[in-house]
Amino acid sequence: MALPELAAENGARLDDPARETSPFAIRGLTVSYGGAPAVFSVDMTVVPGSMTAIIGPNGAGKSTLLKAALGVIPRLSGRVSVLGQPLESQRRRIAYVPQRASVDWDFPTLVLDVVLMGLYRELGLLRRVRRAHLDKARDCLARVGMQDFADRQIGQLSGGQQQRVFLARALAQEAELYLLDEPFAGVDAATEKAIIDVLKSLKAEQRTVVCVHHDLSTVTDYFDRVFLLNKSRIAEGPVAQAFTAETLQSAYGGRLATAQIDQLSLG
Amino acid sequence: MLDLGYNATLVMIGAGLLGIAAGVTGTFLFLRKRSLVSDAISHSTLPGVGLAFIVMVAFGGEGRNLFGLMAGSALSAGIGLLCVTWLTTRTRLAEDTAIGAVLSVFFGAGIVLLTVIQNMSAGRQAGLESFLLGSTAGMLRIDALTIAGGGALVLALVVLLRRPMTLSAFDAEYAASLGLDNRRIDLAMMGLVLGITVVGLKIVGLIMIVALLILPPVTARFWTERSDRVVLIAGLVGGVAGAGGAVISASAPALPTGPIIVLSGFALFALSFLFAPNRGVLAALADHLSFRRRVHLRQGLLALAQGQPVYEALTLRLLRRAGLIRRDGVATDAGRAAAAKALLDERRWQLLRADLASETAAARYDGLTPIESVLTPDQVATLDRALRPTVAS
Numbered sequence: 001m002a003l004p005e006l007a008a009e010n011g012a013r014l015d016d017p018a019r020e021t022s023p024f025a026i027r028g029l030t031v032s033y034g035g036a037p038a039v040f041s042v043d044m045t046v047v048p049g050s051m052t053a054i055i056g057p058n059g060a061g062k063s064t065l066l067k068a069a070l071g072v073i074p075r076l077s078g079r080v081s082v083l084g085q086p087l088e089s090q091r092r093r094i095a096y097v098p099q100r101a102s103v104d105w106d107f108p109t110l111v112l113d114v115v116l117m118g119l120y121r122e123l124g125l126l127r128r129v130r131r132a133h134l135d136k137a138r139d140c141l142a143r144v145g146m147q148d149f150a151d152r153q154i155g156q157l158s159g160g161q162q163q164r165v166f167l168a169r170a171l172a173q174e175a176e177l178y179l180l181d182e183p184f185a186g187v188d189a190a191t192e193k194a195i196i197d198v199l200k201s202l203k204a205e206q207r208t209v210v211c212v213h214h215d216l217s218t219v220t221d222y223f224d225r226v227f228l229l230n231k232s233r234i235a236e237g238p239v240a241q242a243f244t245a246e247t248l249q250s251a252y253g254g255r256l257a258t259a260q261i262d263q264l265s266l267g
Numbered sequence: 268m269l270d271l272g273y274n275a276t277l278v279m280i281g282a283g284l285l286g287i288a289a290g291v292t293g294t295f296l297f298l299r300k301r302s303l304v305s306d307a308i309s310h311s312t313l314p315g316v317g318l319a320f321i322v323m324v325a326f327g328g329e330g331r332n333l334f335g336l337m338a339g340s341a342l343s344a345g346i347g348l349l350c351v352t353w354l355t356t357r358t359r360l361a362e363d364t365a366i367g368a369v370l371s372v373f374f375g376a377g378i379v380l381l382t383v384i385q386n387m388s389a390g391r392q393a394g395l396e397s398f399l400l401g402s403t404a405g406m407l408r409i410d411a412l413t414i415a416g417g418g419a420l421v422l423a424l425v426v427l428l429r430r431p432m433t434l435s436a437f438d439a440e441y442a443a444s445l446g447l448d449n450r451r452i453d454l455a456m457m458g459l460v461l462g463i464t465v466v467g468l469k470i471v472g473l474i475m476i477v478a479l480l481i482l483p484p485v486t487a488r489f490w491t492e493r494s495d496r497v498v499l500i501a502g503l504v505g506g507v508a509g510a511g512g513a514v515i516s517a518s519a520p521a522l523p524t525g526p527i528i529v530l531s532g533f534a535l536f537a538l539s540f541l542f543a544p545n546r547g548v549l550a551a552l553a554d555h556l557s558f559r560r561r562v563h564l565r566q567g568l569l570a571l572a573q574g575q576p577v578y579e580a581l582t583l584r585l586l587r588r589a590g591l592i593r594r595d596g597v598a599t600d601a602g603r604a605a606a607a608k609a610l611l612d613e614r615r616w617q618l619l620r621a622d623l624a625s626e627t628a629a630a631r632y633d634g635l636t637p638i639e640s641v642l643t644p645d646q647v648a649t650l651d652r653a654l655r656p657t658v659a660s
Binding site for chain 2: 067070071072088091094095096098102103104107108109110113114117120121123124125126153158169179
């Protein structure tokens with residue numbers, strides 16, 4: 001006899017089969033800075049091998065959602081699972097690219113050293129950095145077109161170049177799931193192209209990519225799925241279904257003029 | 268060579284090891300931008316020193332037992348550190364405010380205790396105030412060994428924790444995404460600083476120990492752009508300052524050890540500040556002057572090539588000294604050639620910068636860099652072919 005379907009208050013099924021196979025599934029995540037929740041009871045189920053954009057207006061909690069799900073900032077409630085397992089036991093499958101602003105740029109470190117930080121799990125506390133590690137770090141730099149900058153101090157790079165180095169560091173982790181926080185914010189055109197090329201190659205390798213994204217005009221070109229957020233989940237699904245005039249209107253409200261939505265030439 | 272004698276040699280080795288350990292530990296504090304916490308920790312040791320003395324005397328022991336005093340100071344410094352952490356995380360006070368409050372209250376309490384002790388008749392209290400400024404006078408062999416051993420232990424722990432501490436200092440969010448607990452890393456770092464402080468109290472004194480933690484990394488930063496080398500150089504600087512300062516202060520009876528060690532460290536800092544390549548003040552000045560010369564020369568050449576007059580005295584002087592113009596301001600043959608080359612370079616750069624695909628190369632344009640240093644001869648030839656219509660004329 002089939003078990004009766006269990007339903008949580010917000011409609012999600014508790015024995016959700018998608019959760020078991022999702023490389024990143026969030027259930028009931030709430031984050032609060034002080035009083036009011038910044039993100040309230042969010043469910044998200046990332047589809048394996050997809051490229052998902054998390055979009056929403058300023059202050060919608062996009063970065064907060066990502067950081068809280070990863071445990072970078074504390075959460076009030078909620079669970080995160082990776083392939084049905086608790087996130088904590090699966091961190092090696094995940095690589096995170098934080099916003100550039102999170103870093104001390106005068107820090108005494110060379111570009112290559114930053115990429116080597118991506119090998120932290122491999123190196124542990126005491127193992128020596130060997131030629132193979134250095135080669136791997138250089139390969140990752142080459143993938144983002146930064147191989148000529150390996151010996152520069154990190155603060156001497158332009159913003160876009162710094163962003164590419166961060167991506168190279170995440171590549172060195174050889175993760176299955178890549179979580180990026182606004183990778184295209186304030187970068188030059190060459191960097192934007194370099195980053196999207198790398199992300200598409202990750203997708204071609206069956207890896208999963210999730211980006212906090214702010215530029216609505218590139219959503220359809222870059223991504224195959226969207227997650228619309230404004231404190232709580234507004235819509236989630238393939239671009240064609242979830243990225244529509246109605247969902248945008250309800251996520252952005254009056255902040256997005258009808259004319260802008262028209263420009264996106266959605267169905 | 269100074270003939271130091273057995274005791275002074277012991278002190279020198281102890282102070283040197285302490286300096287190495289302090290420099291290395293202090294580097295991570297410096298990288299994490301929390302140097303001042305060490306000031307709160309060191310000042311919080313004083314009540315512990317006083318209480319430990321009173322307790323040891325009350326139980327009929329020797330009040331100046333170094334082990335006992337270190338244990339007491341570690342305990343009260345730990346409480347002080349917890350107060351700073353608690354005030355910063357649980358209230359709206361900023362860390363610098365919390366540090367100021369904790370530092371002054373603990374130090375005040377410690378001074379009161381020392382005054383009380385001075386009026387006690389028991390326990391040969393003389394010398395307890397040397398914990399303020401440090402002293403090597405009357406140091407026993409066991410004291411020196413304790414200091415050396417403690418320093419070595421802290422050093423080993425720093426080596427073990429260097430990677431997580433570096434990651435957390437550079438990019439705490441990324442460290443957290445790898446599953447590292449920044450709060451625990453910070454706590455471990457502060458624990459190590461506390462260890463250094465307690466070990467160094469006897470020689471350097473609690474007021475000066477901060478300098479031994481901060482001066483070496485700041486000095487080392489002048490010499491390198493890599494954190495692992497900052498750690499090594501800071502250890503070296505700390506070791507030299509510690510051992511050197513101890514020797515100097517031992518050579519004359521009236522010199523207080525702590526301040527002499529700190530001044531030795533400052534001497535190394537001042538040398539680095541002035542003479543370090545790249546980051547030193549003199550190197551920066553030389554860089555600036557040579558840069559200004561290059562800018563003026565280049566602008567002068569471009570003006571010559573386009574037949575514009577040059578008015579600036581510095582530009583004229585530089586051009587004349589390089590033999591590019593005559594005394595009356597007319598370009599020499601060499602000047603005309605250099606001017607033509609400068610103009611060609613500028614045109615090539617403009618072409619390169621208009622091309623989206625060569626953005627990385629184009630980003631190196633600064634009006635000064637010769638294009639041959641960025642592109643291969645083939646690439647320059649390609650640019651020249653595109654330029655031909657204008658160049659041929």
